[in-house]
Amino acid sequence: MFDNALLSLSHEQQQQAVEKIQVLMQRGMSSGEAIALVAKELREAHDNEKINSEKTKSAEK
Template identity: 55%
Template sequence: MFNDMPPLTHSQQQDAVERIQSLMVQGMSSGEAIALVAADLRRQHRSDMVTYDKCDEEDE
């Protein structure tokens, strides 16, 4: 289920929990909030990977 989740630091985990809690306070269900935050984390991770790959190519 979580095989495609990037590894997170403790600080990133705390930030994710706070975002999920904030979304739930605003009326979003826990499942929706978790899915939204997880999708954002995956998107950011992929973006970081692409940027890293491009930087490596420029150095060569």
């Protein structure tokens, strides 16, 4: 499912995302596909960080 939640990204993270999108486009991917792919990867990374953080908190109890 598409999660349209907004992520707060640092300037560095934003720059990395832009660079990755540009590379994908240089390899022939459309801008829309590249943006969607990078956004999906960012959401997945965010979700994984959240899960790992919750596991760490529960392990500390």
